[in-house]
Amino acid sequence: MKTSNLLTALTLALAATSAAQAAAPRAAKPAAEVLKDSPASDWRALDPDNTLLMDLTAGQVIIELAPRFAPAHVANIRALARGGYWDGLAILRVQDNFVTQWGDPDGEDAAKARPLPAGASAKLPAEFSVPIERIGKQAGFTRLADLDSWASRTGFAEGFPVAADPSTGRAWLAHCYGMVGAGRSDTVDSSNGTELYVVIGHAPRGLDLNITVVGRVIKGVELLAALPRGTAAMGFYDKPEQRTSIQRVRLLADVAVAERPALQVLKTESKTWQQLLDARRYRGGWYVHNPGRVDLCGAAVPTRPTPPSP
Amino acid sequence: MKTSNLLTALTLALAATSAAQAAAPRAAKPAAEVLKDSPASDWRALDPDNTLLMDLTAGQVIIELAPRFAPAHVANIRALARGGYWDGLAILRVQDNFVTQWGDPDGEDAAKARPLPAGASAKLPAEFSVPIERIGKQAGFTRLADLDSWASRTGFAEGFPVAADPSTGRAWLAHCYGMVGAGRSDTVDSSNGTELYVVIGHAPRGLDLNITVVGRVIKGVELLAALPRGTAAMGFYDKPEQRTSIQRVRLLADVAVAERPALQVLKTESKTWQQLLDARRYRGGWYVHNPGRVDLCGAAVPTRPTPPSP
Numbered sequence: 148m149k150t151s152n153l154l155t156a157l158t159l160a161l162a163a164t165s166a167a168q169a170a171a172p173r174a175a176k177p178a179a180e181v182l183k184d185s186p187a188s189d190w191r192a193l194d195p196d197n198t199l200l201m202d203l204t205a206g207q208v209i210i211e212l213a214p215r216f217a218p219a220h221v222a223n224i225r226a227l228a229r230g231g232y233w234d235g236l237a238i239l240r241v242q243d244n245f246v247t248q249w250g251d252p253d254g255e256d257a258a259k260a261r262p263l264p265a266g267a268s269a270k271l272p273a274e275f276s277v278p279i280e281r282i283g284k285q286a287g288f289t290r291l292a293d294l295d296s297w298a299s300r301t302g303f304a305e306g307f308p309v310a311a312d313p314s315t316g317r318a319w320l321a322h323c324y325g326m327v328g329a330g331r332s333d334t335v336d337s338s339n340g341t342e343l344y345v346v347i348g349h350a351p352r353g354l355d356l357n358i359t360v361v362g363r364v365i366k367g368v369e370l371l372a373a374l375p376r377g378t379a380a381m382g383f384y385d386k387p388e389q390r391t392s393i394q395r396v397r398l399l400a401d402v403a404v405a406e407r408p409a410l411q412v413l414k415t416e417s418k419t420w421q422q423l424l425d426a427r428r429y430r431g432g433w434y435v436h437n438p439g440r441v442d443l444c445g446a447a448v449p450t451r452p453t454p455p456s457p
Numbered sequence: 458m459k460t461s462n463l464l465t466a467l468t469l470a471l472a473a474t475s476a477a478q479a480a481a482p483r484a485a486k487p488a489a490e491v492l493k494d495s496p497a498s499d500w501r502a503l504d505p506d507n508t509l510l511m512d513l514t515a516g517q518v519i520i521e522l523a524p525r526f527a528p529a530h531v532a533n534i535r536a537l538a539r540g541g542y543w544d545g546l547a548i549l550r551v552q553d554n555f556v557t558q559w560g561d562p563d564g565e566d567a568a569k570a571r572p573l574p575a576g577a578s579a580k581l582p583a584e585f586s587v588p589i590e591r592i593g594k595q596a597g598f599t600r601l602a603d604l605d606s607w608a609s610r611t612g613f614a615e616g617f618p619v620a621a622d623p624s625t626g627r628a629w630l631a632h633c634y635g636m637v638g639a640g641r642s643d644t645v646d647s648s649n650g651t652e653l654y655v656v657i658g659h660a661p662r663g664l665d666l667n668i669t670v671v672g673r674v675i676k677g678v679e680l681l682a683a684l685p686r687g688t689a690a691m692g693f694y695d696k697p698e699q700r701t702s703i704q705r706v707r708l709l710a711d712v713a714v715a716e717r718p719a720l721q722v723l724k725t726e727s728k729t730w731q732q733l734l735d736a737r738r739y740r741g742g743w744y745v746h747n748p749g750r751v752d753l754c755g756a757a758v759p760t761r762p763t764p765p766s767p
Contacts, residue, residue: 356746436666
């Protein structure tokens with residue numbers, strides 16, 4: 148009798164839950180509340196050696212570099228920024244639902260191409276993937292349990308979306324919106340970080356493992372995504388005057404402390420990040436159907452203004 | 458002995474294949490060639506009753522409507538366009554990596570809101586999904602074998618990306634880049650097609666089954682995706698002067714035949730479409746790693762200028 152009563156109670160409880168779900172889906176703590184309640188220790192400062200500031204007339208774009216995934220490219224990008232390589236160069240290409248790309252408009256012309264600054268290499272190895280061991284605890288890798296249609300294992304490490312294949316023992320940065328890569332021509336080792344692109348559309352995951360990914364835009368991606376699309380092949384601009392010029396690109400370490408952006412990034416190994424993912428899985432409120440899952444490329448790691456010292 | 462020789466030969470053949478793949482991946486016929494060789498019968502004309510032309514100063518946006526998936530909304534959108542409802546209204550909201558939305562800036566103010574034209578309804582039912590039977594052979598549904606992380610069955614019907622769940626017996630349009638939906642407020646039946654949005658970022662599939670999707674932009678989506686992002690909450694513009702105005706929106710059937718865009722759309726039930734999907738799965742050329750798969754939202758159905766009559 149007791150068991151039977153218990154079962155009846157359970158059944159009623161489940162029925163009630165089910166009815167409530169039909170009216171409004173099970174809701175996790177909403178993202179705004181998760182962020183408001185997040186402990187200070189779940190946020191980190193920008194790393195001066197791995198942050199680029201790109202100044203456009205319209206505003207500033209901030210890029211976090213990923214030395215764990217592309218050490219040679221990141222070292223070269225640091226040298227290029229230190230040498231003022233991109234200052235006065237331009238955005239060359241905006242292809243709708245794909246990428247915005249910048250570099251030297253005369254890069255293909257040896258006579259006119261801007262010379263590389265001291266310390267920068269013209270030639271680098273391809274860095275399309277790393278040994279899977281490199282995304283272990285040291286990198287604060289947190290696995291994403293949700294299904295991904297491109298890779299058998301995914302997650303986040305140091306703020307970046309990561310995919311991996313235990314059967315090949317390789318891990319790589321996924322081409323999500325806002326990810327930055329190093330353009331190359333036909334040979335795999337033809338990128339040196341001088342020409343960079345950012346994803347501005349649906350994640351082109353087919354590029355994964357085909358090109359070196361070097362980082363992620365953490366602020367100002369809209370300045371690169373809202374540019375007029377180029378009308379020549381692959382979104383290149385037809386005429387030089389259509390290009391947006393780049394005022395300068397600096398490594399954060401080279402910027403006076405007082406001038407550095409007061410910005411923090413959420414740690415992807417934090418509980419807050421897990422709660423934000425849950426807030427996307429179980430949305431409540433306006434949503435009447437719970438997605439019940441998140442997409443590796445569907446959840447951008449948030450930033451916030453550095454709060455005043457207590 | 459014979460078996461053993463055969464096995465050896467097979468092993469050698471496999472090893473050779475494997476080495477060739479490492480150098481350059483198995484390539485399907487490239488997309489450009491597939492399109493060039495496509496038979497005229499794989500293309501279709503625009504349907505005058507299900508095509509909207511939206512004129513902006515920057516150019517024309519063409520939208521195909523999906524009456525099979527949202528019959529009440531599409532009927533209302535036809536009536537709204539016929540009554541000139543959107544003429545002189547505006548783009549109200551551009552949220553980066555999400556949506557561009559348009560409608561009546563005074564829509565929330567009953568005293569100032571533009572009245573609905575004759576034949577348009579203020580209230581419609583929610584049309585978030587349809588019975589799965591509706592995407593059968595009649596709709597030319599072709600299944601996509603590739604894994605999707607959001608739905609157990611996906612494919613294409615009448616040019617649209619479709620997801621379905623046989624366990625619930627429902628099918629719906631997927632929120633891919635370029636898909637157009639009808640904005641709603643908190644109640645599920647609060648959309649009437651007056652306020653429309655288009656996806657301009659990574660597919661927000663979490664919206665699937667939560668809102669009525671009415672069609673897809675087949676041309677000119679970049680005119681809506683490259684607009685400056687609004688800086689108020691949800692990408693709304695702060696000031697009226699930041700909005701892009703809409704010159705007019707017409708149903709193709711109401712446009713003089715001589716003025717209609719000479720455009721064709723590839724049939725998604727065609728062999729050419731299957732070949733294009735294969736060209737994305739097995740890319741060759743610049744690619745050194747074959748993705749081996751496509752993404753429901755990663756392959757847009759192409760259009761082309763109507764070829765001259767032979």
